[in-house]
Amino acid sequence: xxxxxxxxxxxxxxxxxxxxLRGETLDSNASYLQAALLRAGLRVARGAIVPxxxxxxxxxxxxxxxxxxxxxxxxGLGPTVDDRTAAAAARAFGRTLVCDEASLExxxxxxxxxxxxxxxxxxxxxWVPNGARVIENPVGSAPxxxxxxxxxxxxxxxxxxxxxxxxxxxVVVPEIAALREGVVARALVLHTIGTTESRVDQxxxxxxxxxxxxxxxxxxxxTNVILVAEGSTAGAAEDALARAATHAREALGPxxxxxxxxxxxxxxxxxxxARGVTIAVAESCTGGLVSAAITDVPGASRYFSCGVVxxxxxxxxxxxxVPPELIKxxxxxxxxxxxxxxxxxxxxxxxxxxxxxxxxxGPTGATDDKPVGLVHFAAIAGVREVHRRVVFPPGRxxxxxxxxxxxxxxxxxxxxSGDEPSERPxxxxxxxxxAARMGPPEPSGETP
Amino acid sequence: xxxxxxxxxxxxxxxxxxxxLRGETLDSNASYLQAALLRAGLRVARGAIVPxxxxxxxxxxxxxxxxxxxxxxxxGLGPTVDDRTAAAAARAFGRTLVCDEASLExxxxxxxxxxxxxxxxxxxxxWVPNGARVIENPVGSAPxxxxxxxxxxxxxxxxxxxxxxxxxxxVVVPEIAALREGVVARALVLHTIGTTESRVDQxxxxxxxxxxxxxxxxxxxxTNVILVAEGSTAGAAEDALARAATHAREALGPxxxxxxxxxxxxxxxxxxxARGVTIAVAESCTGGLVSAAITDVPGASRYFSCGVVxxxxxxxxxxxxVPPELIKxxxxxxxxxxxxxxxxxxxxxxxxxxxxxxxxxGPTGATDDKPVGLVHFAAIAGVREVHRRVVFPPGRxxxxxxxxxxxxxxxxxxxxSGDEPSERPxxxxxxxxxAARMGPPEPSGETP
Numbered sequence: 049x050x051x052x053x054x055x056x057x058x059x060x061x062x063x064x065x066x067x068x069l070r071g072e073t074l075d076s077n078a079s080y081l082q083a084a085l086l087r088a089g090l091r092v093a094r095g096a097i098v099p100x101x102x103x104x105x106x107x108x109x110x111x112x113x114x115x116x117x118x119x120x121x122x123x124g125l126g127p128t129v130d131d132r133t134a135a136a137a138a139r140a141f142g143r144t145l146v147c148d149e150a151s152l153e154x155x156x157x158x159x160x161x162x163x164x165x166x167x168x169x170x171x172x173x174x175w176v177p178n179g180a181r182v183i184e185n186p187v188g189s190a191p192x193x194x195x196x197x198x199x200x201x202x203x204x205x206x207x208x209x210x211x212x213x214x215x216x217x218x219v220v221v222p223e224i225a226a227l228r229e230g231v232v233a234r235a236l237v238l239h240t241i242g243t244t245e246s247r248v249d250q251x252x253x254x255x256x257x258x259x260x261x262x263x264x265x266x267x268x269x270x271t272n273v274i275l276v277a278e279g280s281t282a283g284a285a286e287d288a289l290a291r292a293a294t295h296a297r298e299a300l301g302p303x304x305x306x307x308x309x310x311x312x313x314x315x316x317x318x319x320x321x322a323r324g325v326t327i328a329v330a331e332s333c334t335g336g337l338v339s340a341a342i343t344d345v346p347g348a349s350r351y352f353s354c355g356v357v358x359x360x361x362x363x364x365x366x367x368x369x370v371p372p373e374l375i376k377x378x379x380x381x382x383x384x385x386x387x388x389x390x391x392x393x394x395x396x397x398x399x400x401x402x403x404x405x406x407x408x409x410g411p412t413g414a415t416d417d418k419p420v421g422l423v424h425f426a427a428i429a430g431v432r433e434v435h436r437r438v439v440f441p442p443g444r445x446x447x448x449x450x451x452x453x454x455x456x457x458x459x460x461x462x463x464x465s466g467d468e469p470s471e472r473p474x475x476x477x478x479x480x481x482x483a484a485r486m487g488p489p490e491p492s493g494e495t496p
Numbered sequence: 497x498x499x500x501x502x503x504x505x506x507x508x509x510x511x512x513x514x515x516x517l518r519g520e521t522l523d524s525n526a527s528y529l530q531a532a533l534l535r536a537g538l539r540v541a542r543g544a545i546v547p548x549x550x551x552x553x554x555x556x557x558x559x560x561x562x563x564x565x566x567x568x569x570x571x572g573l574g575p576t577v578d579d580r581t582a583a584a585a586a587r588a589f590g591r592t593l594v595c596d597e598a599s600l601e602x603x604x605x606x607x608x609x610x611x612x613x614x615x616x617x618x619x620x621x622x623w624v625p626n627g628a629r630v631i632e633n634p635v636g637s638a639p640x641x642x643x644x645x646x647x648x649x650x651x652x653x654x655x656x657x658x659x660x661x662x663x664x665x666x667v668v669v670p671e672i673a674a675l676r677e678g679v680v681a682r683a684l685v686l687h688t689i690g691t692t693e694s695r696v697d698q699x700x701x702x703x704x705x706x707x708x709x710x711x712x713x714x715x716x717x718x719t720n721v722i723l724v725a726e727g728s729t730a731g732a733a734e735d736a737l738a739r740a741a742t743h744a745r746e747a748l749g750p751x752x753x754x755x756x757x758x759x760x761x762x763x764x765x766x767x768x769x770a771r772g773v774t775i776a777v778a779e780s781c782t783g784g785l786v787s788a789a790i791t792d793v794p795g796a797s798r799y800f801s802c803g804v805v806x807x808x809x810x811x812x813x814x815x816x817x818v819p820p821e822l823i824k825x826x827x828x829x830x831x832x833x834x835x836x837x838x839x840x841x842x843x844x845x846x847x848x849x850x851x852x853x854x855x856x857x858g859p860t861g862a863t864d865d866k867p868v869g870l871v872h873f874a875a876i877a878g879v880r881e882v883h884r885r886v887v888f889p890p891g892r893x894x895x896x897x898x899x900x901x902x903x904x905x906x907x908x909x910x911x912x913s914g915d916e917p918s919e920r921p922x923x924x925x926x927x928x929x930x931a932a933r934m935g936p937p938e939p940s941g942e943t944p
Contacts, residue, residue, distance in 0.1 A: 069540045071531025072713060074522045078545075083519025092517045094552070097526075097543035104542070265520060329805075335791030336784030339805040343783030346859055346892055354811035357777075357787040357803035359796070363845060367802055367815065397811060411794055444794055 057227060059085065060116040061095040062108060064123035064133050065207055068097045077122045077205075077212045084216055088225045089233030089261070089276045100124060105136035113141070113200040118224055120216075123207025125190045127172045133204060134176055134193075141197055143177035151182055151191040158189050180204075187214050201227070231278050234285040236293050238273040239310055240303040241457045245271045251299050260292035269450045269457075270312075273300070305460060312456040313341045319463050320351035325400035325429070327459065329355040330368045330393035332380065333407035333423060337452035354397045358389065368392035368404075379418065381406050383435055386424035394428055401429045401462065405455045409447045423451045427462035434462040505675060507533065508564040509543040510556060512571035512581050513655055516545045525570045525653075525660045532664055536673045537681030537709075537724040548572060553584035561589070561648040566672055568664075571655025573638045575620045581652060582624055582641075589645055591625035599630055599639040606637050628652075635662050649675070679726050682733040684741055686721040687758060688751040689905045693719045699747045708740035717898045717905075718760075721748070753908060760904035761789045767911050768799035773848035773877075775907065777803040778816045778841035780828065781855035781871060785900035802845045806837065816840035816852075827866065829854050831883055834872035842876055849877045849910065853903045857895045871899045875910035882910040 061078040068075050075097055082092045093116065098108050105124070112119045124133030138145050152174040159166040173190035176182060180193040188211040195202040203220050205212050225233060240248055245264050248271045252262060260277045275292050279285035297304055306315040320327055331338045339355030342348055356367045361380055364370040369392035370385055378384040386404040394402025407423025414420045421440040426433065436458050440447045509526040516523050523545055530540045541564065546556050553572070560567045572581030586593050600622040607614040621638035624630060628641040636659040643650040651668050653660050673681060688696055693712050696719045700710060708725045723740050727733035745752055754763040768775055779786045787803030790796055804815045809828055812818040817840040818833055826832040834852040842850025855871025862868045869888040874881065884906050888895045 069530055069543060070534050071527045071529075074524065074527050076522065079519045079522050081519070082517055086518050093547065095517060095545040099541065328811075334788075335796075336787030336803055336805070339784030340782075340788050340896075343805070343807060344893075344896075348783075349807055349861075353808045354815055355784055355803075355805035355807070356815070357784065357791070357805075359791060359803070360801045363776075363802035366845065367804070397814065413797075445792075448788075448792075 057090060057118060057224065058116040059090060059092050059118045059120070059224065060112050061092055062112055062119060062121045063095070063097045063207070064100060064105060064121065065097075066099050066130070068123075069099055075122075076209055077207065077216075080209070080213055081120055081216050081220070084221045085224065086274070087235035087237070087276070088221055089235060089278060090224060090228075100130045100132055102132045102136045102139070105132060106140040109137055109140040109202070113197050113202060116200055118227070119200055119202045120220060121202060121204045122212055125173055125192070125204060125206050127169045127190075131172065134173075137180075137195060137202070137204065138177040141177065141195060143179060143195075145175040146178050147171070148174050148176055148182045148191065151176075151184075154184065154191075155189045183215065183219055185211055185215065186218075187211050192219070230280055232280070232282045232285045233276060233278045234282070234289045235274060235276045236289055236307060238275070238293065238296055238300070238304050239270055239306045239312075239315075240273065240300055241270045241305055241312065241453070242303050243271070248273060248300065248303070251303075252296060255295050255299050257292045257295065258288065260288055262292070262296075269453050273304075302464070305457070311345075312453055312460065313345050316342065316456050316460045316463075317345045317348060317351060319460060320401070321347075323400075323463065325463075326351050326353045326397075327401040327403065328353050328393045328397035328399040329403045329405075329455075330358055330364075330389040331355065331403075331405040331452075331455070332358055332364070332389075333409040334405050334448050334452045334455065335359070335409075337448055338403065338405060338455045341452055341456060353399045354393070356393055364389065367396070369396060379415075381408055381418055381422060381424060383424055383426075383437065386426040387428075387433065387435060390426040390428045390433070401427065401459065403427045403455055403459045405451060407447065407451055409444045409451075410442055411444060421447050423447065423454070425451075425455055425458040427455075427459045429459075429462040432462055432465055434458055434465065505538060505566060505672065506564040507538060507540050507566045507568070507672065508560050509540055510560055510567060510569045511543070511545045511655070512548060512553060512569065513545075514547050514578070516571075517547055523570075524657055525655065525664075528657070528661055529568055529664050529668070532669045533672065534722070535683035535685070535724075536669055537683060537726060538672060538676075548578045548580055550580040550584045550587070553580060554588040557585055557588040557650070561645050561650060565648055566675070567648055567650045568668060569650060569652045570660055573621055573640070573652060573654050575617045575638075579620065582621075585628075585643060585650070585652065586625040589625065589643060591627060591643075593623040594626050595619070596622050596624055596630045596639065599624075599632075602632065602639075603637045631663065631667055633659055633663065634666075635659050640667070678728055680728070680730045680733045681724060681726045682730070682737045683722060683724045684737055684755060686723070686741065686744055686748070686752050687718055687754045687760075688721065688748055689718045689753055689760065689901070690751050691719070696721060696748065696751070699751075700744060703743050703747050705740045705743065706736065708736055710740070710744075717901050721752075750912070753905065759793075760901055760908065761793050764790065764904050764908045764911075765793045765796060765799060767908060768849070769795075771848075771911065773911075774799050774801045774845075775849040775851065776801050776841045776845035776847040777851045777853075777903075778806055778812075778837040779803065779851075779853040779900075779903070780806055780812070780837075781857040782853050782896050782900045782903065783807070783857075785896055786851065786853060786903045789900055789904060801847045802841070804841055812837065815844070817844060827863075829856055829866055829870060829872060831872055831874075831885065834874040835876075835881065835883060838874040838876045838881070849875065849907065851875045851903055851907045853899060855895065855899055857892045857899075858890055859892060869895050871895065871902070873899075873903055873906040875903075875907045877907075877910040880910055880913055882906055882913065 063075045067073045078095045124131045176193045180195050183192040190206050192205045192215050205215050245266050263274045265272045277285045277289035329338050336357045342352050358364040370388040374384050386406045389404030390402040404426040408420050410420035420442045425436040511523045515521045526543045572579045624641045631640040638654050640653045640663050653663050693714050711722045713720045725733045725737035777786050784805045790800050806812040818836040822832050834854045837852030838850040852874040856868050858868035868890045873884040
């Protein structure tokens with residue numbers, strides 16, 4: 049991915065907590081902030097994880113403040129003896145700890161309203177370094193705070209992800225973005241499925257995006273396109289972004305399935321709900337992951353009727369009415385059987401749309417002409433049937449996960465192809481297979 | 497969790513890669529190593545993530561080598577221009593880069609066997625700092641290497657998780673463990689489900705574990721017990737560990753479902769396979785996650801026949817033969833319906849074991865007497881039926897994930913209760929409900 053970000057501000061993250069060093073918890077806060085900053089056109093230069101140790105933390109804080117313009121610290125703001133971040137910050141920057149009366153009152157009220165006793169140690173989160181700007185925590189008790197050392201701004205946020213994320217979105221990211229004087233950044237992610245990253249890149253290459261920076265990112269069988277626009281005002285940045293997004297959508301056509309927070313499952317759900325139709329799924333190698341993805345969306349009961357995980361051949365016949373001779377003649381992993389699964393589950397459940405998936409997740413089950421990773425997909429909506437055959441790279445977990453996403457894309461295609469003429473279906477099928485073969489992004493090019 | 501680890505060795509991790517600073521990829525390698533070291537009685541003192549920048553990396557490396565005894569570096573060993581770790585290491589420790597001929601030959605052979613052209617840039621991973629000990633990479637092309645600065649040992653591993661993990665397990669963890677002269681550590685994890693962490697703690701409190709250190713860790717609805725034994729020889733450590741494990745199993749009784757790498761799904765799979773029986777699942781609020789968990793285990797087709805995600809009430813009747821009047825009289829989320837689901841799916845699929853799950857994942861669907869988070873479970877094996885009712889804390893994703901695991905535990909219980917007399921089933925049901933209400937571990941006590 050080309051560098052899309054301005055290097056003007058040096059931003060670091062510091063996560064505090066023994067549990068982040070014992071293999072128990074991944075530091076998802078830093079990753080969340082990185083992604084949010086990237087959407088604002090900003091990049092994190094460095095991240096560190098340190099234990100709940102006041103000495104270590106104080107020296108990390110002063111070093112980070114020497115290096116960076118902004119340091120975002122998470123964790124260690126709670127009431128227990130393990131929570132030492134405020135004390136370490138006070139020591140690192142030569143401050144005393146003072147009690148923020150407003151926070152104390154707020155915490156007392158919060159505890160009273162929940163019927164918890166307010167013991168003396170609960171006062172601790174209200175004690176912040178002298179001169180700190182306190183930020184009220186709308187979803188928890190411990191307040192966040194900001195220290196300005198003259199050279200660096202240090203944000204101290206709670207480590208609880210729910211609290212961290214709300215404060216990052218509402219306070220930290222907007223404030224950091226505002227530090228770049230006179231520049232407002234806006235970003236948008238377009239989600240594509242059905243081709244490779246290099247094909248997306250190629251399709252976008254001839255387009256004039258002006259000053260809007262563009263990058264791509266592989267996410268399983270999908271490729272995301274990230275657009276970052278900057279302007280002197282929010283309006284200017286938003287206008288530039290909207291123009292760029294329109295051009296990108298024109299160039300990519302039906303490869304784009306959604307933008308922003310959309311997922312394949314939420315997009316499929318919206319498409320079903322908008323048409324007032326229902327869906328049923330018959331899956332084999334994906335083992336329940338297609339149904340699980342569809343029902344992961346709140347309110348899925350409006351359109352999802354039933355899923356069958358027809359693992360055994362008998363179950364394909366008993367539960368989805370696949371004729372046994374079809375399995376005998378073509379094998380369970382075949383176009384004939386996947387079409388029968390989609391038709392059978394639709395008829396059984398009386399839904400408008402039926403989806404079928406059958407394949408070989410591995411490690412065993414391959415034959416001479418059917419490799420591990422071979423998966424057939426079918427979706428039937430109205431009179432329209434879509435069939436796809438993809439060979440995924442081996443790896444049971446990856447085959448199952450990728451296939452579940454491709455199944456959603458095929459279901460979406462069957463719905464949308466009813467709305468508009470299908471565009472080069474053969475080329476798209478080939479692209480899909482190529483995209484699938486690409487596999488997920490690997491952190492580096494260390495394998496040939 | 498009390499500190500279980502000896503602080504004698506100071507170990508740090510350093511992950512290299514721009515993608516780890518853009519919110520795209522979480523550094524799962526460091527977390528993997530942390531957990532593996534913890535099992536060997538060792539702890540990581542600090543972790544950092546740095547970009548693919550030679551200057552930054554060189555200064556990070558020399559600072560880490562000044563502070564720590566062991567530094568484990570991941571990423572940046574590949575053939576592209578972004579891969580700068582070896583060059584940075586050479587600069588940091590005043591070495592030149594030299595070509596390791598054995599690695600070069602191995603890579604040429606690997607490329608030839610896969611039919612890839614060996615272009616000049618592919619030589620790059622064979623160039624390592626002078627004096628480095630090269631470690632062959634059994635699952636990739638780029639070799640790993642170790643630098644000894646006199647004060648610190650620095651391990652340089654590929655960032656690709658599959659390669660990192662193999663090298664961590666086979667080389668890094670055993671070598672680090674051996675650095676503690678005269679002390680051999682062995683560790684074991686016991687997995688429990690069916691009660692709270694505090695109850696597990698209470699049950700273990702009266703037991704004499706000698707010098708074996710013990711800690712607990714909450715993992716969703718499960719509580720893990722970690723035992724770490726040290727001795728002057730491997731045999732002594734293993735003997736002490738085995739004695740402690742026996743005592744812990746005696747104290748915890750049927751709460752322990754497995755140890756080591758066992759999961760609920762693998763344990764259930766083994767129990768089914770050992771008895772030569774088959775299983776079918778009818779689930780509602782879990783939306784396919786129970787079937788997905790069972791089929792996540794390679795070879796699940798030996799015992800898993802079919803799953804139905806009976807989301808709509810009509811589907812419960814049409815696919816699992818739940819009498820409509822049962823749903824009308826008791827509601828879809830009820831003991832009567834969950835028992836009917838388990839019996840119905842077993843009869844339909846002709847399996848030995850049937851499992852039913854129905855509940856309210858939220859955010860909507862609650863009634864006056866049925867809150868969000870209420871889930872009923874049933875499992876039927878032979879003539880034995882188990883029913884459980886649990887109210888999970890709200891949160892759609894958590895309810896679905898926790899309920900899927902509890903369903904596996906209930907299925908396992910139905911099988912095992914055929915083998916031995918059931919132990920205080922009422923108490924265990926209460927414990928299970930309490931454990932479920934506990935929710936997942938939060939990183940710190942920052943909310944009341």
